[in-house]
Amino acid sequence: MSDTTAAETANTGPLIYRQSIWTRTTHWIWAICLFFLLLSGLQIFNAHPALYIGQQSGFEFENAILEIGAFNTPDGPRGRTTIFGQQFDTTGVLGMSGSAERPSFVGFPAAVTIPSFRDLGTGRVIHFFFAWLFVGTMFVWFLASFINGHIKRDILVRPVDLKGVPRDVAEHATLKFKHGRSYGPLQRIAYFGVFFILFPLIVLTGLTMSPGMNAAWPWLLDLFGGRQTARTIHFGVMLLLVTFFVVHIIMVLAAGPINALRSMITGWYRASPGTPSSEGDRP
Structure with a gap:
């Protein structure tokens, strides 16, 4: 490596392989699913x-x-x-x-809404198709992320992450982002909430609204206090996911959209200067 290249790398930070093919693929499938689920869900909601x-x-x-x-x-x-x-x-x-x-x-x-005109039947067909695709993708993500260590390494919230929240909030408020090998405290908490709370909730409440599932799993009605309460929770979780998506896009734009997109397309991410270029280089 030439002295010029070495100096540029030192100033910009190393390229690290941050996102596996499983994380990248499921990320984009989820984005498509949630788009159609939201708009077809509003079509269904409009019926009542x-x-x-x-x-x-x-x-x-x-x-x-x-x-x-x-x-x-x-x-x-x-x-x-x-x-x-x-x-x-x-x-x-x-x-x-x-x-x-x-x-x-x-x-x-x-x-x-999808469709844009009143058509409850088509809205339900679209919604259920992408709902099951969403569930299947979630299963693949959990399995792959458990095997490759992504959940333990990047998603599970540790005591040290909770201690680092005030500092991370201050850095985000002043747009001083650190790009490391793993997620920061706020990212961990947000992704943990999405993957382990919101995703399971929206799936289970969706199943609770199904008469077929009520017959197979009647305990769902007791768990969520009835089909109408489950529908309300389902709607509320949707609003939280939309809020997460908006904040997520804002953070991507603020922290560097090109770097984030490269990470979610190729897996390679430009880290901050001083970041170890490999796991073995960590002090």
């Missing part, structure tokens, strides 16, 4: 845009915690969203969207 807590729902019950719809006013129809009894005018976004000449009275607008 309300969420409840409890075993049952209906006109004689007052257990709704979220309702999206439209109502008439002296000035014409308006969109309205009710959350825990508090009403909000959401005309143009929720409950009523589209142009004034051709309004659409649905929970979520057509622009964020």
Whole structure:
């Protein structure tokens, strides 16, 4: 290696092989699955845009915690969203969207649903297809990550990670990112929460809403307090996953999108200066 190349490597940090083929492949399959699951899920939600807590729902019950719809006013129809009894005018976004000449009275607008028109049957077919693809990919990821040590090395939260949270928060707040061989404390906590809490929750609550699974695994109804409560939890977990995705994209852009994309496409990641170029070089 020439002196110039050595100096450049010292200033930029070494290229390290950070993401295995299993991590990269499942990452992109999940991204596709979650996109279709979200938009087809909103299509299904529009069939009855309300969420409840409890075993049952209906006109004689007052257990709704979220309702999206439209109502008439002296000035014409308006969109309205009710959350825990508090009403909000959401005309143009929720409950009523589209142009004034051709309004659409649905929970979520057509622009964020698959299909864009009202078709519950097609929405359910798309949702279930990608749901099972999601579950299969999750099984492959857990198996491969357990065998190659990815879970232990990068995902499980250790006591030292909890101690490092304040420092990691300060570094993220000032956009001083450290690119190492493994994930930082905030990354570990976030990914642990996604892989071991949110993913299992969204799968199990999805199964709880299935009459077939209710017959095979009736304990799911007891675990989540009924099908309606499971539906509400399912919706809430979806919102948390969307929040995670937004924050994830912001962090990728702030920390260096080219480096992150290279890592998730080729596996190779440019680490910070001073990072050992191999496991054996660690002090």
